[in-house]
Amino acid sequence: MGLIARRVEADGIPTTSLTSALSITRSVDPPRAVFLDYPLGHTAGKAKDPEQQREVVAAALAAVDELEQPGAVKMLPYRWSRDDDWKRETMLGGDARSHRSSSPEYQCEADRALAVAAGDCPTCVFL
Amino acid sequence: MTTRRPPVDHIVRTRDLYSGLGHDPYRWVRNDGSPPWTELRKPLRECRVGLVGSGGVYRAGQVAFHHRDDISLRVIDTSVPVSELRTSHFAYDQTDARIDPNVVFPVDTLHALAAEGVIGELSPRAYAFMGGIYSARRVRDVLAPEISRRLAEDQVDLALLVPV
Numbered sequence: 001m002g003l004i005a006r007r008v009e010a011d012g013i014p015t016t017s018l019t020s021a022l023s024i025t026r027s028v029d030p031p032r033a034v035f036l037d038y039p040l041g042h043t044a045g046k047a048k049d050p051e052q053q054r055e056v057v058a059a060a061l062a063a064v065d066e067l068e069q070p071g072a073v074k075m076l077p078y079r080w081s082r083d084d085d086w087k088r089e090t091m092l093g094g095d096a097r098s099h100r101s102s103s104p105e106y107q108c109e110a111d112r113a114l115a116v117a118a119g120d121c122p123t124c125v126f127l
Numbered sequence: 128m129t130t131r132r133p134p135v136d137h138i139v140r141t142r143d144l145y146s147g148l149g150h151d152p153y154r155w156v157r158n159d160g161s162p163p164w165t166e167l168r169k170p171l172r173e174c175r176v177g178l179v180g181s182g183g184v185y186r187a188g189q190v191a192f193h194h195r196d197d198i199s200l201r202v203i204d205t206s207v208p209v210s211e212l213r214t215s216h217f218a219y220d221q222t223d224a225r226i227d228p229n230v231v232f233p234v235d236t237l238h239a240l241a242a243e244g245v246i247g248e249l250s251p252r253a254y255a256f257m258g259g260i261y262s263a264r265r266v267r268d269v270l271a272p273e274i275s276r277r278l279a280e281d282q283v284d285l286a287l288l289v290p291v
Contacts, residue, residue, distance in 0.1 A: 001181050001258060001290035003156060007271035008286050010163035013177075013278055017288040021137040027155045030288070031162040037134050041182070041219040043289050044236065047227035057236045058245060060287060061171060070164045084132035091135060095144050098217045104191040107213035107225060114188045124190045125200040127269050 002028025016063045018043045018056070025073060033073045034060040038080045039090060052078070156263045169284060176241075177250045177283030178205070179274055181258030182224055182231030182291040183216030191215040192257040198270050202277075203253040205234050218259045219291050231291050250281050258291050 002025060005015045009031045017033045019025040020043050025033045036043060036056055045053035056076065063074050080086055098105065106112040115121065138155050145153040167174070183192050185201045192199065194217035203212070212228040214221045224231045237249040254274055260266050278286055 001179075001288050002158070003263060003266045004179065004271045004274055005286075005288050006158070006162055007267070008275045008278060008288075009165050011275045011279065012165055013275070013283060013286055014165045014167050015286045015288055017290065019290060021290070022134040023136045023138045024155060027138060027157045029158040029162050031164055035134075037131075039135075039220070040137075040291055041221060041224055042230045043182070043291055044230055044233040047223040047230050050229070050235065050239070053229055053233055053236045054239060057233050057287070058240060061176070061240070061246060061285070064167050064285060065171065070162045079131070083129045087132045087135045091140060095147055096220070097144065098194050100195040100217065102193050102195045104193050105215045105217075106191040107215060107221075111185075111187050111191060111213055115190050118188050121188075121190045123186075123202040123204075125202065125273065127198050127200065127273060 002030040005030035174284035178253035180232040180289040183257040184255035
């Protein structure tokens with residue numbers, strides 16, 4: 001996403017990026033980023049916690065006014081849990097990534113039926 | 128609260144995973160030199176905000192992502208209820224994103240911030256794709272210019288990018 005941030009910003013639209021992968025963000029170096037130290041899959045806050053999601057997203061938006069140094073990263077104070085054991089488990093865990101196939105992977109079979117019934121997908125942009 | 132551990136190093140983690148598959152060590156993009164910079168042209172409370180997320184979000188009725196280096200985009204109408212949003216991604220645990228898509232694609236959150244007056248509005252169109260694309264070249268040469276062009280067409284004043 002950092003490459004996209006850099007392109008959009010270079011084309012004249014300011015960007016602000018949330019991130020939960022600090023080393024990647026530092027390496028790809030988007031113009032502005034806001035770091036939330038959570039397991040991947042919760043970049044904008046915890047599920048069913050609209051108050052925290054609001055604070056996280058508001059912090060990302062406020063970064064546009066606060067950060068003045070290109071490449072700066074604002075650190076959010078939230079913790080995922082009382083201890084940080086999830087970090088060790090993340091590093092030690094096996095490869096849970098799915099098999100790479102070229103067929104669409106639907107969340108549920110009902111979605112496949114809907115997409116097939118819809119036919120052409122004008123809001124799908126195949127590049 | 129116990130002592131904080133340092134953040135997970137996802138560069139090391141990803142390299143280990145790809146090496147485990149017998150691939151050459153994955154090389155993350157490393158940009159040296161200052162990133163580009165554009166100033167906001169109006170106060171945040173007047174801004175139209177564009178949302179771009181890489182959590183593999185699609186809307187029920189759209190074609191889902193495939194998991195073999197898909198670089199396609201889904202245009203998401205931000206007026207649809209989030210209960211119609213789904214996720215399809217090869218790499219992260221989608222349990223929570225499927226319970227509450229706002230965790231990777233904060234549509235309700237941005238609408239609420241617009242209602243509060245923190246931002247002007249959420250752009251009527253948001254963009255979703257599936258992150259973890261192996262080829263940085265295809266992102267740089269194909270996907271990034273396409274997203275940038277669409278955000279400009281939508282006349283957004285600011286883009287919020289939410290990677291996974």
